Amino acid sequence: MSQPMAKKKKLSLTKRHNLTGWAFLAPAALLIAVMSFYPMIKAFVLSFKSGSTFKTMEWAGFSNYIRMFQDTVFIQSLKNTFIYLIIQVPIMLVLALMLASLLNNKHLRFKGFFRTAIFLPCATSLVSYAIIFRSLFATDGFVNSILTRLGILHTGYGFLTNPTSARIIIVVALIWRWTGYNMVFYLSGLQNIEYSVYEAAKIDGASPIQTFFKITCPLLKPTILLTAIMSTNGTLQLFDESVNLTGGGPANATITMSHYIYNCSFKYVANFGYSAAMSFLVLILVAILAFIQMKVGDKRD
């Protein structure tokens, strides 16, 4: 598009190209603006108001934002979300990377079967997998009855009634659900790495571990960055697992920010101003984390 525009005829052609481009862009851009940006601006305005109905809402300045940091339940949900983020995302990404490089092996048999099997959890609905995990780890659920049959436990252990184990169950569930999804990204990234690079490394006498760290990881960096940002984003907006698997309990030990925002909007006396303010904090956190990851991960510029 930035060709030198010397002749008149060429200029009109570029112009026409530009116009065609904009014509293609316009519908999507318009839809995004109307359905995504406009509500976002509205919500931002809303976050400075308080009251139970739109008609009676009054400007409240920063009070919603100040209240957030005095709200013990919100602080707890913030902590919980960050615990999930710090523990779950690294484990999941490392696992996905390892699985992807294993499944990229040219000599592996039944590759398609393994890839499908690992990706399949992504096809299950969020609610149903959360409920299945809930009944697996119930006090007299599947896991407990196996452990008691094997003689490891005497009576069933309350996985979901103990704060630490309840958090671990959520992390385990998340890893089960999302590892395959990230693996697919890595697999497609790996397709772009020339096989001759690996052959050359082999000839030079590099061990598989060296190849993984010296070739696979650096060449996959853009994909790793992408998955890290997406996973961070997803974890900060975690909702279904908290609601359906643990119900946020015991004693708010597993409640996530989105779950609490939902409670404040629909379970409790509706306070959409406060909910909007909390949603914006989530947005700011996602933006900051993505920015840090971009700065740390992408050294191209």
Added chain:
Amino acid sequence: MKRKVVSLILVTALVASMTACGSSGEASTSGSSDSTSSGASSEEAKDDASAENTSATGEDENTLTVWAWDETFNIYAMNEAAKVYQKDHPDVKVNVINMPWEDTQTAITTAATSGDYSTLPDILLCQDNAFQKNVLSYPDLFVDITDSGIDFSQFAAGKTAYSVVDGKNYGVPFDNGAVIACYRTDILEQAGYTIEDLTDITWDEFQTIGEDVLAKTGYALNSTEAGEPDLVMMMLQSAGASLFDENGNPTIADNDALKKVVETYCSLAQAGVLQITDDNWDEYIKSFNSGKTAGAINGCWIMGSIQAAEDQSGNWGVTNMPSLVGVDGATNYSNNGGSSWAVTSNCKKTDLATDFLNSTFAGSVDFYAGILPSSGAIATWSPAASADVYSEPSEFFGGEPVFTKIVDYASKVPSNNTGAYYYEARDTVAVAITNVMNGADIDSELANAQATVESYMQ
């Protein structure tokens, strides 16, 4: 040629989906622009919306639209009520729509927040626990039916109180939530007790018997969900105590009755007499259906779930719940759950709606007698108990006339204040109890809970 056809189809699909998205986008913006835009345009948006939605309440003057959520229970009851009413008013139609409570609450919140009630039906069923919250948050949501001719004194007082705000009646009470204590008579027998030993007792006596039953048979006498303070709320109401005072201020800290309730709860749980299940309803039902717990203390609607275990037929008995020790006004009666019918301000036929409710849910013994056998919906309307079906013995519950018992219990339930912030208070108390069970100090936890609830109310 082939390619052209394919691309034509794709383009058509794309255009179709875009126009579909576009129109819904417009609708949503016109709805939300209500909030800030000037009066004129919001008026316009309202007109549009009401024009679209007249079908929700029915243009026909003789059609009532109703929302309820259980096909075999309240929807069935409403349809039967319609049949009863149609005998005298053949041209009246009642259109019952299945709407889960969570969705009803979301619809109420959305409608009331935007000030546009046109999406609501004429009559809706409201959870008793959420009734005051909705009336206090949205004063013009429901129609005041105090002077509609319905005789509210014929309903159980503890039940009617849920739908009364500032002395005004906003709801017609429907199903009974009187608390009953159900015990496995066969297990009690093994330990040397009868159902009479558990009638009119205190929680202290309950614990003594419970420990004995546990030692002899390995059965707990009651169970409850971790994180759901149903039992705590029942205990509290049995002494006429609440989490809020009459003005709606929280009374969680320095509440002697609540403190006693928490102590009793923890003591029962630690003794193993009260089994704490995982935080979900299925686990709770399983605790007595699969036979680890020999009792269930809950609203009388729990009978439906108990009867699901058909092999235990005849082995259950019903009596009243234990009472608190050392609390003024302690009784053996309480309430949990239940719902009431409310007429929304979107109803343009309030006379028809109230007359319909008055001649069925508040005025027909035959109607209540008709719905009892198949739905188990026990009336809170006292005259209904005179119907013959109420005195029929229940084979499952040891051949006793349980329904008469329950109507009697319901009339003795002390009333309490749910207030607007009931769900907030409930959740914070649940957190406090979990912490106390793990060794925290009761007074400081209840003070924390009070502070948390107050922060919601600012």
